[in-house]
Amino acid sequence: MEGEKAVLELIHSNIQIEFVVTSDEFATQYLSEFKHTELYIEDESLLHKLSTLVSNSFGFAVVSMQQFNFQLTYKNDITVVLDGIRDPGNLGTIIRICDWYGIKQIALSKDCTDFFNPKVIAASMGSFSRIQFEYINLEELFKANNNVPVYGALLNGEDIHAIQFPESCFLLFGNESNGIRQENIEFINQKVTIPRYGSAESLNVGISTAIFLDNLRRN
Template sequence: MYFGLEGCRGLHGNTSRTMLSKNTLKYLTSLRQKKYRDRYEVFVAEGPKLIQDLIAAGLKLESLYTTDSSVFSEMTSEVISAAELKKISNQKTPNTAFAIFKRKSVTELKEQGLVLALDSIQDPGNLGTIMRLADWFGVNDIVCTQESADCYNPKVVQASMGSLARVQLHYMADLPAWLAQTDLPVYGGFMQGENVYQTALPENAVLVMGNEGQGISKEASASIDTKLSIPNFGAGQESLNVATATAVLLSEFKRSIGK
């Protein structure tokens, strides 16, 4: 293990009480930074349910630290104190368990079905929620600009609620160029556009969602075939949160297919 992690004893039901060494503590806290997550090709997940969901989905567990070993009776875990968990946790209120997982392999982007394209979605909570939505609506592939939040950011991982294991993100240096060359029809979410509730939507398409503050860039907009809007039936709000808008549009794509 990196930085000399202590106490590993196989894979089924082995638990030991340990104190985190300075090197281990340094390694675990370094993973708050993208450059170290990239270097070691790992990510952090916290909380028994999320950790168990990721394991059940087939992701490889590298190490597991917990204040309650009874929750993980069938796998290797290192029992640490609540004070130690607080030192390594990314949460204000740590949730009894902290795990390091190896990243999953990147699969090839399949330009079929509904593909979601994210133009600089920078808020980790929004990205994690959009990943959950993609998982819910059966969208396997999400294309992102390099400016989008890192899908392995601890806040994204927590917000994705295990969907990280089931959807594939593809980070691209030039999203507009990809949109220009794809054979799929390209739709985009805009404040002004065709009423999504009155538009027939195809099974195979790209749906582009834009940055929280700026929307879809001009460069990406140039390749959008159809602009979709969600009509405002009230008078108190000027816009929807991007994750909320994504939920509505994904739902309408799936509903249109089922007609």
């Protein structure tokens, strides 16, 4: 975990921190937060060299990889479902957005980018530790839970502002370039569109997820 905000998020999570590498300035500033953490103090120039971020004067934390063996239940919850999301920045942003809106679980098609890709972890800003997830064949997921309605983000659906979302459903979002695959569109019970008032060609999938979840919570 790299950067000031991301590392400080870890202090309040259940993730085991092995050690933190930071500068003398930040070690002093956050002395109370790091009182139970093994610290290594290095020059900022070295921290910049070791980091994958464009700018990182704070440093990073090395943490233990958790074993995630969730048994997700879909019948009584809101589940964000991702179909072929390849961009790690988008996935990390979606994880963070789900955490903001209190969505606890994400189902991912098996060709989605790795949940633990460093760019996903960085973009999630610590929210990855609070989201349960599962990589699964989406066709099998929808067939096994055919009593849970599927709301799909498409360009030819009903205006999202007129939708009354139920307390339990799948919210399906497609690939950044190609959208939801045809074989998964067949399982959608309600096609939903974010109305366009300007001239932009499309919306980023992370932004679309935020708009869906905001409207869902307004209900």
